[in-house]
Amino acid sequence: xxxxxxxxxxxxxxxxxxxxxxxxxxxxxxxxxxxxxxxxxxxxxxxxxxxxxxxxxxxxxxxxxxxxxxxxxxxxxxxxxxxxxxxxxxxxxxxxxxxxxxxxxxxxxxxxxxxxxxxxxx
Numbered sequence: 001x002x003x004x005x006x007x008x009x010x011x012x013x014x015x016x017x018x019x020x021x022x023x024x025x026x027x028x029x030x031x032x033x034x035x036x037x038x039x040x041x042x043x044x045x046x047x048x049x050x051x052x053x054x055x056x057x058x059x060x061x062x063x064x065x066x067x068x069x070x071x072x073x074x075x076x077x078x079x080x081x082x083x084x085x086x087x088x089x090x091x092x093x094x095x096x097x098x099x100x101x102x103x104x105x106x107x108x109x110x111x112x113x114x115x116x117x118x119x120x121x122x
Contacts, residue, residue: 043110050107057084070115 026034055067058080069077088096088104096104 043107046103046107047111047114050104051111053088053104054081054084054108057087061087070112 054069058067058069061083069080072080085101085105088101090096
C-alpha cells in the first residue's frame with residue numbers, strides 16, 4: 001500500500017469533523033442572552049422611545065384603550081401608523097424633521113419585529 005493513499009472513510013470523517021466544528025449548538029437561554037447583548041444600548045433605547053411615542057398616539061389621539069399594537073393585524077396597524085406619521089409632533093408641538101421621522105420609523109420597525117417574533121415563538 002502506498003503511503004500517500006488516503007482512505008475514503010478517513011477523508012469523509014475529516015470533512016464531517018470540519019463541518020461540525022464550524023457550527024456550535026446553543027441552548028434557548030444562551031441564544032436569548034446573545035440576542036439581548038447583540039443589540040446596542042442606544043438602539044434599544046431608540047426602539048423603546050419609538051414604541052412609547054406610538055403608544056401615546058394610540059392612547060391620546062385615537063382614544064385606543066389598548067395600546068398593545070404588537071397584536072394588531074396588518075390592516076389595523078397600517079391605518080394607525082398612517083395617522084401617526086402625519087400627526088407626529090415633538091413634545092413642544094413642532095413637526096419632526098424628515099430624518100427624525102425616518103429614524104422613528106426604523107426604530108418602530110425594529111421594535112415591532114423583535115416583539116412580534118418573541119410573541120409568536122413563545
